[in-house]
Amino acid sequence: MTETDGGQTVDDAEHYEALVVGAGPGGAAAAATLARNDVETLVLERGVDAGSKNVSGGLIYAEKSAPYTIDRLFPDFREEATDREITDYYIHNVAGEQVKTFDITDLHEHDTEWSDAVLRRKMDSWLADRVHEMTRETGGGLLTEVRVNGLLREKGRIVGVTCDEIDPITADVVIAADGVNSELARDAGLTDWEDPDEYFQGVKAVADMPSDVIEERFGVSGDEGVAHLFSGDLFEGVRGGGFLYTNDDSLSIGSVFHLDSIAEERAEPHQLLDNLLTHPLLAEWLGDDYEEVEYGAKLVPDSKKMALKRPYRGRLLAVGDAAGQMQAQGPIIKGMNHAVTAGALAAEAYIEARSRDEENMMGHFYKEKLETEGVMDKLRPARYELASKVGENETVSNVVDSVVTSGVGRMAVSALGGTLERLYSSPFLVGMIPDTRTPYVTLPTVIAEELGTPVRERNDVQPPDLADRIGDLTYDVDVGNPHIELRDKSFAASGTAVTACPVSATDFGGGCYRAETVETNGSTEKVVSLDTQPCVECGTCAVVADTTWEHPRGGKGVDYKQG
């Protein structure tokens, strides 16, 4: 009997040749590629159903330059699992009621074979059914409601995983496709969840809208859809922007902000979303019958800072968000497509290593494939690394900011006029955009002020308050078993979570985090308390507060119906 480092015996474990953790796009692509090559593959997903834990904006891209696209791995994907094809793309620069709209369809179409709007519950659960069929033929299969809680090691080497619900599993390759808060990448020492400036936080609402109303209000027909982005002064100076995408018979409206900016500004994400929902510009689209069916949130890694240069350790290969492979290409967000490519490349690397009898080389092969296929250069553009050194320097960015708002900057913006639209559509330029206020807030605001026209439509939308948003979600609460614990209750250490948690707010007692003043021995102290019941598992407080953070046990916690 061989003892593992956790005290379990390997004899207790079941063995599968390949193990994939997580059934998002990265896990699905990895598993499908393994199964096609007759590798016995087991996929473990913690949700009650694949997609029940996932939120994205969601436009999924098939890039012409990518070695793998989702529809090539899953032939009926577009017919069965996606919503409208996005054929028009606009960005709106907003300053108060002034709006200047640029058509950036060119940027959207750059290197794009197609791009469809998706809702993750529908998409991921469809993929999971296919993956189960394919992997079952290899002797494996896909199981939901199983949470992997750590790596299984033998003599210090990774040999498999341990789970909350089932006995340990050993495997020749473990593919960590477990998303932005990858417990496996953390266990392997690949990530640390420490730095807010490595993440964005995405918040999103799905609103019901019959397809004929969508067609009328958005001027689209048939299966076509449209994307609108928003930046400028409507988000209280927080760096990031808003989006609105048309699905078959609903809208996805949300925002993606730099997490460090949310934390610094003590901004409340639900409030920023409401600023967008209630802006006059959205009146004509949302009408007076806004019906929100789901509110959700999730962290999004910023590949420019997070994409792991060596996304592996021993026989563990990390793919997708787990490896930080989420590209913000200017305003366009590309995470799902890269997760697909990376998942398939990781599978390829294992198969190649096995056939060459060099299994210890699989991590290296995987890294090389990411580089030679050009994925790494998209995720960490060399020009960004150069430009950011200058652009993100605080003094420089303050100077740039004041130049843009000065008379000179304003004149330049006016003079550039239509050229700006083209500049916004340049994939080369958007790759170097620094993470400062200038591109997200200052420049769009000046553009709107100088070039925009006022929008004075009355917006009658009354977004639901947080209590209603939480009340509308479905949870299976793991009573008595909180998945997050506060390590340091002091406001200084964990107070940011009170505002940054998307289901908490300063004046709201029904959320996860609350600030309280307690008196001890005559002195008062401001502390934070936590109730995980309304948690949507976004991961924010794993980064901005001092917590011990795990995902809930399999099947427990939030159950998104839309995603």
Add this chain to the structure above:
Amino acid sequence: MYSVVLTKGVPDFREGQVSFDEDGHLERGKTPTVMNPNDKYALRAALQTKVRHGGDVSLMSMGPPGYKEVLQEGMADVYADDLYLLSDREMGAADTWATAMTVASGIGKLDQEPDLVFAGFKTADGETGHTGPQACWCLDRPLITHVISLDVDEDEGVVRAKRLVEGDVEEIETVEADLPAFIVTDPEFEPSYYRASHRLRHKDLREETQERAENYEDHVTVWDHSALNLDPDFIGLDGSPTIVEGVDPIPKAPSEREATTIDPSDGEGMSDVLETLQPHVAGD
């Protein structure tokens, strides 16, 4: 491993389903028949055995032809392979003894002797808990009752079970019996699937059964008393030693409560409510 699960249809006693006449007697005709709720645990135990050890599961019931639908419900739940209904007029109005005799004959007539027979604990209508143990007596097998978890050791030919023994304190007893055996599950029975392969097999069975349960009638075998070679004098009403002297209706709950409606904007009314509630809140 071959298992048989015994199940019975009972009136659906849930609010909104069950119907009583003015005298408090159950109106059978207006109350739908469903599977005896406690039988679900027997089904789960049989399913666990099938998932872990393979083999077939048959479901057997004695009752009127309408019970076929109860069997269908069970088939979807336990992923049963075949269904057996013991049914004719002669079997009607049987007490637990006559039922046990009939069911034991049904089991005896099966092509293959089951390694395990499962029954639920007490029916929702009779509440006796006799049928299972009596059928077991007829079959002359070891009986384990109040089973909350179960494991079969095929090599040793034994079944090991944990049973919940309720007394002043709740005790859990671990027992072992030779196969073939008879198991009565407790409502606390919890199936467990700790192996990934078991969970995958469970999923396979679910998919396979969906189609089968839709065409369940193709899988039902109906046996009457002559097929079972039973003398009508020993089954049904005639074969039942229990004599029902009378049936007392369930007394209705007294309706002495008073209700007052107060509009939330009525300040005075609301403060009255608070005043009335206050002592209760304080726990007095």
